Amino acid sequence: MPKAIQPARAALSVLREMYERTPEKALFTFVDDKGHRVDALNVRQLVKSADTIARMLPEWGLQKGDRALLVYPPSLDFVRALVGCMMAGIIPVPVCPPDLTQLARDMPLFSAIAADAGARLALTNAAYDRARLRRPVSGLFKKVPSLWPDLPFHRTDQRFPPGPEPILWYTPASQDEPALLTYTSGATGLPRGVQVTHGNLYHEIAANTKDLRLGWGTTAVSWLPHYHDMGLIGFIMNTLFGSSANTYLMSPHSFAARPALWFELMSRVRATHTAAPDFAFDLAVRKTTHEMRKRWDLSHLRSILASAEPIRVETVKRFLEAFSVSGLRPEAFCPTYGLTEHTATVAMGGKVALRLDKQGLYEGRVVPVDEDTTQPVVVYVGCGPVTKEDAKVRIVDPLTRRPCAPGVIGEIWISSATKALGYHGQPALTRKVFQARLAGGEDETEYLRSGDLGFFHAGELFVTGRYRDMIVLRGHGLYPEHIEDSVRECHPALRRGGVVAFSVLPEDARVEQLVVVVEVRDRKIPPVVQEEIVRTLRARVLEVHALRCDTVVLGAVGAIPRTTSGKVRRQICRQAFLSGEVDRAATTLRVATAGRGRHRGLDDSRSVARQLAAHR
Secondary structure, eight states: OOOOOOTTOSTTHHHHHHHHHOTTOEEEEEEOTTSOEEEEEEHHHHHHHHHHHHHHTTTTTOOTTOEEEEEOOSSHHHHHHHHHHHHTTOEEEEEOOOOTTOHHHHHHHHHHHHHHHTOSEEEEOHHHHHHHTEEEETTEEEEOGGGSOSOOEEESSSOOOOOOSSOOOOOOSSTTSEEEEEEOOOTTSSOOEEEEEHHHHHHHHHHHHHHTTOSTTOEEEEOSOTTSHHHIIIIIIHHHTTOOSEEEEOOHHHHHHOTHHHHHHHHHHTOOEEEEOHHHHHHHHHHSOHHHHHHOOOTTOOEEEEOSSOOOHHHHHHHHHHTGGGTOOGGGEEEEEEOGGGSSEEEEOOOOEEEEEHHHHHTTBOOBOOTTOOSOEEEEEOOOOOOSTTOEEEEEOTTTOOBOOTTBOEEEEEESTTSOOEETTOHHHHHHHHSBOOTTSSOOOOBEEEEEEEEEETTEEEEEEEGGGOEEETTEEEOHHHHHHHHTTSSTTEEEEEEEEEEEEETTOSSOEEEEEEEESOTTOOHHHHHHHHHHHHHHHHHHHOOOEEEEEEEOTTOSOBOTTSOBOHHHHHHHHHHTHHHHOTTEEEEEESSOOOEEOOOTTTOHHHHHTTTO
16 A cells, blocks of 8 residues: 555645745746747746636535546646646546547547546636637638537636635545546547546655656756646646746647747756657657757756657667757656556656567567677667655566566556556446456555556666557567558658557458558659558568568558547557448548458457457
8 A cells, every 4th residue: 555645745735835935936937839938827826816716616516526627728727727626626637628620530539538537517718618619610600519518618717706815725635535537548448537646646746856856946848738647747746846946838739830949948948857758859850950959058958758659769869869969968868657547657767778689579588689689679768767665566477467587578567656546437447457466365465557568677667568559460479669660761751650550350361460551741642652652561561570561551641540649549540440440531542452351350269469458
């Protein structure tokens, strides 16, 4: 069980102390797509504005313990509402606001989360609320209230009467009381609501403060989505706990439109901490120039957390080399592993790049090799040691539930004070995932089953992939990322980040077949170029992996389903292929299949991958 904490260490206890001692301390600054400040909050301003929201929530029908959706575009209005809910004892549910130009695409997921959370109402700001009631249609505006779930929306940025002193400060009855309901990204299925407790937040941020040397000398910069764990916990909650002198936030859309803005801002404010997934480092190299980098000063950066996606060693090398002219130090790069079910992080501070024999890896063995080997190799970047106090991380055979021997790959099982309470409204799944026990009865610890495969080497945790995504061909498990990495640059017409690999089983076959879906930059490419892409891709897969690629699907941008944080959804893509949805989709340009026959899911009796995934 997690160590008990003092009742005063509730999620907002440090904010309360800062309000009493240093009310003028700067907390957040929000910048627009030009890097100009458009909003800012110090402690006093945040507490006062959040308090007025907290006092309105009962007027809107909420009681302590109720859940409220936070439906905000990137802005400090989200932070005000988040704190207001927590001050009133309301459980905030941060969600991705539906894209108002893509309601048909986004509304089913939004409605499913709203229903799953049991939210009584939704909070938003005036700009989004006005826009959501109308959408452009042929240059006009048409009301579309019927697309939204039957849920009252309230604007929190309107003027409310000031509340009387004293300020509302909700104190939880227990450290195990939920403070947040955060949803997983949904990379392997529908998003699940994770109950993060006051104790989880306290222990997570205490560990981050120690491991990342956070404090009053910290200046953080983030463009990460505010509704996912790294942006929400790693930047917003860390700041509310006093772990940053000032945190600068901007929209993910601003970064995507102009990646240079990230570096311009960090250089200007002398940022010490930031974070991003792997794709952002690759994008930064491609979308900035040497002359631009020479103008930036990144010498103050102490930590660049790299998380949320597998970290490719080639990406790390290119990024560090490109930005060395900016004064960026290699030791600032901080590979990290975490998951929503564990509040945020599990291990951080990876320093080791390990070369492994590819065949051994596919057989589930860790076989390090020298640089001069002639055998096919795979290079993994370590995610660092597990440094949280009293944390236990085991590598476990997912079928036998017994610890793996050293040098054997298994599922990562975790127990610590930051293991979340469980999945909201899913007690059976909570028992299976959050309360797993090793076979044999010698260890009574209840572990979190991560669903990720990995191993320890030289004190660092290495993550090899999700076993639900494993491809089983010729009796061996293959990691889809390896196939995807080998083909993403095989033809100039391909969109670099648009590739997914998975396996299917034709009804008239005895073995699984490989399917690769790729997105092209221009949907108007002629048939002769499409044929060239298919040939080149198949040749590349054969050359690198000695595998036949049975089906190649060419799609336009958007053909591959992604989560709200940008992760590819392999299982959803696979299901769309099996159901025939891919053939009917407007984004599909070509389906090139070497053999004919309908496809079905993997047979439980023959597929190792299916057995491994059975518990999720």
